[in-house]
Amino acid sequence: MTRPAAPLSSHPAAAPVQLSRVAGMLGAVALAGLLVITLAHPGATRMHAAPWSAIYAGTLILPVLALLLRAFDVRRPLVLPNPGWRALMAGMAAIAVVSATLSPYRGPAWLGSAPLLAGLAVFVLVFDWLHRDPEQASARRESARHVLLTAFAAIAIVSLALWFQQVGPLGGGAMLEFRNLFPLGHPNYTAGIALLILPTALLLVQRRRGRWQMAAAAVLVLALLLLFTSGSRGGLIGLAVIAVATWLMSPLPRRRKWQFALVGGAAALVFAFAHPRTRAMFQAEAPGITPNISNVQRQAMLVAGCRMGIDRPLFGWGPGTTPLAFPRYRAGLDGGAENVLQLHSLPVQLWAELGGTGLAAFLVFAGLLVRGAPRDPAAAATLAGYVAFALTDWQLDVPIFAATTAVLAALLAPAATTPTSPSGARGAGVFVLIGLILAALWARRDPTPGLNTQALALARSGEPAQATALFDESLRLNPDQEIAHFNLGWLRVVSDPARAERHFLAAIQLVPDKGGVYFGLGLARLNQGRTPGAVHAFAMECLNDPAFLTSPWWREPAIATWRGQVAAEYRRLLAASRALLPADGWAAAQAGALGGFATQLGAVPPGPERSYRRERTGYPVLMRNLDLPTPVDLFDVRESTTPPSGLPPKGWLPSPVLLSLLDALDVPAP
DSSP states (O other): OOOOOOOGGGOTTHHHHHHHHHHHHHHHHHHHHHHHHHHSSSHHHHTTSTTHHHHHHHHHHHHHHHHHHHHTOSSSOOOOBOHHHHHHHHHHHHHHHHHHHHSTTHHHHHHHTHHHHHHHHHHHHHHHHHHSSGGGHHHHHHHHHHHHHHHHHHHHHHHHHHHHHHHTTTOGGGGGGSOOOTTTSSHHHHHHHHHHHHHHHHHHHHHOOTHHHHHHHHHHHHHHHHHHHHTOHHHHHHHHHHHHHHHHHOOSOHHHHHHHHHHHHHHHHHHHHHSHHHHGGGSOOOTTOOOOHHHHHHHHHHHHHHHHHHHSTTTOSOTTOHHHHGGGTGGGSSSOOSSOSOOSOHHHHHHHHHHHHHHHHHHHHHHHHHHHGGGOHHHHHHHHHHHHHHTTOOOTTSHHHHHHHHHHHHHHOOBOSSOOOHHHHHHHHHHHHHHHHHHHHHOOOOSHHHHHHHHHHHHHTTOHHHHHHHHHHHHHHOSOOHHHHHHHHHHHTTTOHHHHHHHHHHHHHHOTTOTTHHHHHHHHHHHTTOHHHHHHHHHHHHHHOGGGGGOGGGGSHHHHTTHHHHHHHHHHHHHHHHHHSOTTSHHHHHHHHHGGGGGGTTOOOSSOEEEEOOBOTTHHHHTTOTTSOOOBOSOOEEEESSOOTTOOOTTOSOHHHHHHHHTTSOOOOO
């Protein structure tokens, strides 16, 4: 006679084993979700739009839940690395949590900390899996490399297929004019993907035979093609560091090493000069040439990032808060984008968002990387090259990069000399549980983008009162929003010109080279009967955006009346700007050339005009919410279809110079 099975609770080993199985299943689902959001072009931004955002959230949450289950598995205690790596990972998690909690943008900062915290969870889970069974450690390391190779092979195939589909019809060298931004949405991401797989593919080519060797060789070629088609200058630097690190750690005889060095050096030169963008790195710029917009923006980001960290040196502004904090510093920069998603430098990003503690953790990581290099030379070479590349970019907010660096770090980290105690594992679980509770309480999207887009929609539909109320509420939550000040100024320029003036001045203090802001300021002053201030503002608009010199707005009688006075003020400001600029710079040359256009101020060319309102296509991306509609400004841009040739672009003057010229007239403070 058989006896009924005992309840599950009577089997002390049953529940813990089930916990480990569930943790494994959660990890597998997270890996599948990671591939889905990576391959859904453009993955780095689409993951912030429904329904992809649900997969993105699951990809970040599931590793943390899996770690929680493993931490409370009493039958198979969680295996943790040695004290150095353990302290680093715990410290990085604590820094992210404290930084997010102390941030002036706490809700978005907690959301921004999720990729970093999920990456730390992946590190612990992978390390635990590698070292849980010492007899299988070597086989599991090979399995981890096979998973990396397979995943990146899929990404590379999709990337090159989409790129060739776009540029294939062009043929020849014209194909290289279009950098490969697939599937994540930016060429730098493409370069980062290539760098993260190159050494692993090379290692498997050397170690394996048969199908895996052939697959690794194919992936090696695909990775080089990804890097080449990306046209990334930072990627070329990363490749050089990987090559040097591999050369130094290679067990080959010295003579063979030098032979490979000569061949590799020649191949690197061919590789660099074959692509027009990387070839430009070796060409001297002609004097007086228009500044490279990418270089201008990167320089501005570096300056802003350094200043952000100086203002909050211990824990920074909070993870992922750069788009919210950057506007505070925009007016002090010579140029660049009005707002940015990231600062294009890993150490600068850490300094700005996590402060000195975050930067210190990065330096400790670099030290442990060097120390652990002999344990896994391929992983060490990969991380060394990627860190060198990351000096020119920040990518750890994209899950595929955070997860891959975590796996490579887990391959490097050594196990502790003594087994992890159950109490130590439970302590890690308690820390994770507390973090999850705090995230549930505090992690929130910034509400102001939704208020702003709704206000713009109401304004366009003829409901100015409701639109004004929403803009006011948005600015109460965060006064450093040029989009709200600028559009609220245009909303009030007739009904309340005094308040409109204050909003235009506030917008100028955030983005001094914003097109249309000085024109709006001039109209607000004109509507108050303050003619000298209006003339000054109109002249500032011509100076900031020279296309306004011949704008059809000058056909309006109320504005055309002041054409002569504006022309005189424009000449005065132009002379003043030349005195504020370096004599041998590009901007000074433009100031000299602009003097010849003074006679054309207000002379609108005959023919039709073009009228439109500017769309802020990058705003949903910056706010990490692609479910928002694209904002459209309330300012009516009017341009001649046949403007004079040779005019400098909008924003040719550095922002500090514009602010100095604005203060040349006695105006009220915003």
